Amino acid sequence: MIFLELFITFFKIGLFGFGGGLAIISLIQNEVVSKHAWMTFSEFTDIVAVSQMTPGPIGINAATYVGYTAVVNSGLGASWGIAGSLLATFSTLLPSFILMLLVSRFLIKYTDHPAVRAVFSILRPLVIGLIASAALMLMNEENFGNPTKSTTQFVVSVILCAASFLAINKWKVNPIFVILVAGVIGGVFYGFFPI
Amino acid sequence: MSPFSPLKAFGTFFKIGLFTIGGGPVMIPFIEREVVAKNEWLTKEEFMDLMVVSQSLPGVFAANFAIAIGYRLGGRRGSAACAIGTVMPSIICILTIALFFQQMRGNTVVENVFRGIRPAVTALILGPIFHLSKAAGITWRTVWIPIVSALLIWQLGVSPIWVIVAGILGGVAKYLVKNGS
Numbered sequence: 001m002i003f004l005e006l007f008i009t010f011f012k013i014g015l016f017g018f019g020g021g022l023a024i025i026s027l028i029q030n031e032v033v034s035k036h037a038w039m040t041f042s043e044f045t046d047i048v049a050v051s052q053m054t055p056g057p058i059g060i061n062a063a064t065y066v067g068y069t070a071v072v073n074s075g076l077g078a079s080w081g082i083a084g085s086l087l088a089t090f091s092t093l094l095p096s097f098i099l100m101l102l103v104s105r106f107l108i109k110y111t112d113h114p115a116v117r118a119v120f121s122i123l124r125p126l127v128i129g130l131i132a133s134a135a136l137m138l139m140n141e142e143n144f145g146n147p148t149k150s151t152t153q154f155v156v157s158v159i160l161c162a163a164s165f166l167a168i169n170k171w172k173v174n175p176i177f178v179i180l181v182a183g184v185i186g187g188v189f190y191g192f193f194p195i
Numbered sequence: 196m197s198p199f200s201p202l203k204a205f206g207t208f209f210k211i212g213l214f215t216i217g218g219g220p221v222m223i224p225f226i227e228r229e230v231v232a233k234n235e236w237l238t239k240e241e242f243m244d245l246m247v248v249s250q251s252l253p254g255v256f257a258a259n260f261a262i263a264i265g266y267r268l269g270g271r272r273g274s275a276a277c278a279i280g281t282v283m284p285s286i287i288c289i290l291t292i293a294l295f296f297q298q299m300r301g302n303t304v305v306e307n308v309f310r311g312i313r314p315a316v317t318a319l320i321l322g323p324i325f326h327l328s329k330a331a332g333i334t335w336r337t338v339w340i341p342i343v344s345a346l347l348i349w350q351l352g353v354s355p356i357w358v359i360v361a362g363i364l365g366g367v368a369k370y371l372v373k374n375g376s
Contacts, residue, residue, distance in 0.1 A: 099253070104263060
């Protein structure tokens with residue numbers, strides 16, 4: 001039953017989603033692509049792109065889009081897809097609600113407690129590893145092409161990835177702009193040189 | 196100071212959700228302007244306290260923050276109003292795109308555009324690994340933590356959830372060892 005599985009999956013993602021938007025993306029990717037195979041790596045990557053470029057927190061955008069896609073890919077219609085997107089979004093929020101009601105007062109007092117600090121001294125570096133794993137898993141044949149079978153696409157992808165990385169991190173270009181430019185380059189290049 | 200009502204809070208957080216592209220941290224100054232400066236619902240200190248709590252709890256930061264502020268101001272109904280306000284623009288935009296995009300599946304031009312976008316998205320995800328490393332407290336003594344967790348997930352297929360659980364237990368153990376001796 002896809003709806004029950006969506007609820008459990010996104011409740012878990014909300015409950016263990018430490019470390020911000022991209023760390024949550026790595027949790028979603030692991031559950032949705034690797035574990036449940038509700039969509040392909042490419043479909044998921046496209047969802048991340050759209051989630052980054054539209055208003056709102058990236059984690060919520062991705063949950064909404066993944067909920068829709070998972071249900072539609074399972075063979076149900078678009079209106080069931082909308083139900084799936086609402087379910088995924090609110091399942092992600094539910095743990096936050098519960099925790100906030102239970103522990104917010106307590107936490108305001110204890111955020112400086114040595115035990116809390118010890119836990120975060122491990123979780124902060126760990127989250128960087130989580131994000132790295134998501135990036136590594138997306139660097140695959142589906143997204144980049146194959147070095148021998150589709151050499152042109154592979155070379156173009158590696159160049160686009162390296163250039164985008166420099167643009168975002170070294171030259172501080174807005175990531176949304178970088179994604180748009182990469183899209184235009186892809187559209188033009190593969191228009192002239194079809195795969 | 197303008198009085199708090201769930202409806203007004205919904206409107207305020209809807210606006211915040213709608214105008215922040217790029218996620219959580221971008222929202223902080225917006226939220227501060229609306230909640231502290233404009234409506235005077237919270238003092239600056241209360242605002243900071245709730246922000247720290249929202250960052251320490253799991254989940255989507257912006258949603259946590261909305262829930263924390265709403266709960267402080269208007270209990271359960273207040274927190275529901277703020278949370279729904281924050282996520283509503285996402286839901287509307289994403290569903291519009293998803294419904295539209297479904298018709299475009301298989302279109303060669305769209306497929307070509309996304310062939311260009313996918314490597315750029317990978318680069319986008321790689322970014323924080325480098326510029327957040329310092330803030331995350333990664334030194335030569337702790338650099339094994341991200342490396343081991345990435346390898347466990349990437350190569351051995353361990354769920355990130357178990358890696359996080361192990362991290363929390365490790366932190367508790369570290370505290371007990373330090374304070375037990």
